[in-house]
Amino acid sequence: ILYRTHYQSRNIEEALIANSIPYKIVGGIRFYERKEIKDLLAYLRLLINPYDKISLERIINCPNRGLGDKFEEILNTEYIFNPLFDFKKILENIINKIEYKITATKKEAILKFLELYKKLESFERPSDIIEELIDTVNYFDFLEKEYDPQEAESKKDNVKELVQSIYNFEKDSVKNNLHEFLYQVSLMQEKNEAQDNDQNQVQCMTLHAAKGLEFDIVFITGLEEGVLPSSRSLNENKEIEEERRLFYVGITRAKERLILTRAIYRNSYGQISDQLISRFLTEIPDNLITNIDICEMSQLQINSEFKNWLQVKSSTVLTFQDFANDLAKNMEFKESSHIKAQNKPSKILKAKTNKNKQNFFSAQKTQILQNSIWSKNQLVSHPKFGVGLIKSVEAGNDGNYNLTIAFKIGEKKILSSFVTRKK
Numbered sequence: 001i002l003y004r005t006h007y008q009s010r011n012i013e014e015a016l017i018a019n020s021i022p023y024k025i026v027g028g029i030r031f032y033e034r035k036e037i038k039d040l041l042a043y044l045r046l047l048i049n050p051y052d053k054i055s056l057e058r059i060i061n062c063p064n065r066g067l068g069d070k071f072e073e074i075l076n077t078e079y080i081f082n083p084l085f086d087f088k089k090i091l092e093n094i095i096n097k098i099e100y101k102i103t104a105t106k107k108e109a110i111l112k113f114l115e116l117y118k119k120l121e122s123f124e125r126p127s128d129i130i131e132e133l134i135d136t137v138n139y140f141d142f143l144e145k146e147y148d149p150q151e152a153e154s155k156k157d158n159v160k161e162l163v164q165s166i167y168n169f170e171k172d173s174v175k176n177n178l179h180e181f182l183y184q185v186s187l188m189q190e191k192n193e194a195q196d197n198d199q200n201q202v203q204c205m206t207l208h209a210a211k212g213l214e215f216d217i218v219f220i221t222g223l224e225e226g227v228l229p230s231s232r233s234l235n236e237n238k239e240i241e242e243e244r245r246l247f248y249v250g251i252t253r254a255k256e257r258l259i260l261t262r263a264i265y266r267n268s269y270g271q272i273s274d275q276l277i278s279r280f281l282t283e284i285p286d287n288l289i290t291n292i293d294i295c296e297m298s299q300l301q302i303n304s305e306f307k308n309w310l311q312v313k314s315s316t317v318l319t320f321q322d323f324a325n326d327l328a329k330n331m332e333f334k335e336s337s338h339i340k341a342q343n344k345p346s347k348i349l350k351a352k353t354n355k356n357k358q359n360f361f362s363a364q365k366t367q368i369l370q371n372s373i374w375s376k377n378q379l380v381s382h383p384k385f386g387v388g389l390i391k392s393v394e395a396g397n398d399g400n401y402n403l404t405i406a407f408k409i410g411e412k413k414i415l416s417s418f419v420t421r422k423k
Contacts (some may be wrong), residue, residue, distance in 0.1 A: 001204045001219045002250045004228040007031075007157040008221060009204055010165060017188050018093045022195040023202040027209030032189055036143065036155045037162055041185065043133055047120055048179050050086035053079060058406060063142035065109040074100050102305060126166045134159065153232075168267065207250045217310065218254035220247075223262040225276040225387075247280045257310065264295070274406045276389045277377050279422070374401050379422035385409060387422060 001012055010031040015025045031037060039062055042055040049055075057075065059253055063066045078090050078097075085093070091110050102110075116136055123129045134140065139159065142318040143152045169181050195201070203215065207228075222228050228247060233239030251258055260281060265274050281289075296303055378390045380403070388405040395401060 001202060001221065002207050002210050002253065003204075004207060004230055004246075005157060006034075006154055006206060007161040008227070010161045011255060012204055012221065014165075014188065016204075018192050020191075021202055022200065023204050026203050026205035026213075028205070030192060031158070031161070032185055034155075034158055036139075036158055038134065040130065040139070040159065040162060041182070044126075044129065044182060046087060047117065047129070050088060052087075052260055056087045056090075060113065063137055063139065064111065066107075067106055067109060070349070071106070074102075088117070099131050100318075119394050125170065125176070126181050127170055128161065129178060130163055135162070164268065168416065171267070175315045198303075210253050211249055214253055216255050217257045217259070218250070219259045219261060220250045221261050223278040223281050224266075225278055227275075228278055228280065238301050244280060260289070274389065274391075276387070276406070277379065279379060282379055282422070373421070374403060374416055380405060380419040381422050382412075382414065382419050385412060388412075388419075 003009060003012070006028055009025060009028070012022065015027075032041070039059060042052075042058040044054050046055040046059065057072070060075065061071070074094055075090070079085075082090065082093065091114060095102055095107050095110055116133075119130055119136065120132060123132060130321060140156055143155045143159075146152070147155060153381060166181060169184070170176050173184075198292055207220075220228075226234065229240055229243035233243050251260075257419050262277060262281065263275050265272050297305075374390060374393045376390055376392060379387060381387050382405070385405075385407040388407040390403055391406050391411065392404040393401055394403075402413060403416050403419065404411060404413050405419070
């Protein structure tokens with residue numbers, strides 16, 4: 001499974017763990033084992049367990065509070081004398097005991113640390129806690145000072161993805177509290193440890209890490225504008241070409257089968273946003289790729305049909321559509337659970353339906369749309385609103401089409417004569 005940047009592995013890892021599929025991160029480390037993630041999780045663990053000495057030792061000087069190495073010795077000494085005290089009492093003792101000779105600057109740093117936890121305790125929602133934590137300790141500034149620009153950006157992306165994982169947890173979980181979130185993270189880490197010795201593992205890596213490697217089956221994920229190509233490359237033609245070369249590296253890693261995936265929308269900090277299809281997908285000739293819309297398929301259908309498809313020898317079946325065609329001939333699905341398989345954006349393969357239900361006008365509209373140069377999920381350009389993604393196409397008058405287009409500013413209904421196709 002290939003992806004553009006490291007932060008994308010979080011969703012993939014969690015899905016693999018949930019389905020008990022062993023995996024390995026090639027050229028990197030697992031999401032919840034990355035330093036910046038472990039730092040922030042340690043802050044959260046100390047919040048729900050004030051007796052967690054290991055977490056306190058990890059974060060008391062991260063970001064740097066100027067406490068120095070000697071402070072670690074003082075901290076260990078105080079714990080030896082008072083092993084049953086919580087971290088607040090331990091730090092208060094260190095400040096107040098004359099023999100420790102804590103300077104005014106260090107006292108101020110410790111008091112700010114204690115004040116941070118007093119503030120965090122006033123929040124209930126895990127997402128509010130993590131955002132307040134990151135802002136208060138200036139964690140992004142710390143990363144920028146500590147690492148080179150490229151690595152700092154990668155680590156910041158990981159932190160943002162951690163925040164996103166907490167938002168997802170709040171949306172999906174019944175027990176919506178920090179303790180439950182950390183418990184789920186611990187369970188995932190335990191499952192990872194149990195799978196470490198499994199030799200049959202899914203290989204997960206960035207496109208950069210995949211150079212020189214080959215696999216029978218390859219998934220490339222996140223084929224959306226701003227993901228692949230990266231958002232940092234969108235304004236520079238030279239950067240876009242580099243992203244295109246990187247995509248080429250990815251697709252040429254597959255020896256037998258290649259599956260390209262994209263998200264129609266993403267949840268960003270609790271806000272749903274539509275995703276523009278990657279220009280790299282639209283550049284692939286129609287005869288070389290089959291578009292499969294799985295939005296209306298149940299998870300059981302997806303699992304079953306792809307499993308059967310992958311068992312067919314690659315020499316006898318070129319695309320998923322070849323398999324879907326045979327499937328449609330031999331099976332009759334209910335109207336509520338059908339497969340969509342597209343050769344071209346305007347041509348949809350459906351399961352058998354009652355032809356008598358079609359009326360003349362719908363048939364006429366279907367014919368007009370099939371002859372149209374406009375189609376759903378096509379990139380277009382507007383002189384005022386910029387690049388957008390067609391969400392729906394309706395036959396209009398005088399050879400025009402009524403297009404519903406998603407732009408960055410929102411959805412607009414526009415006549416096709418006012419936009420141009422994006423190549």
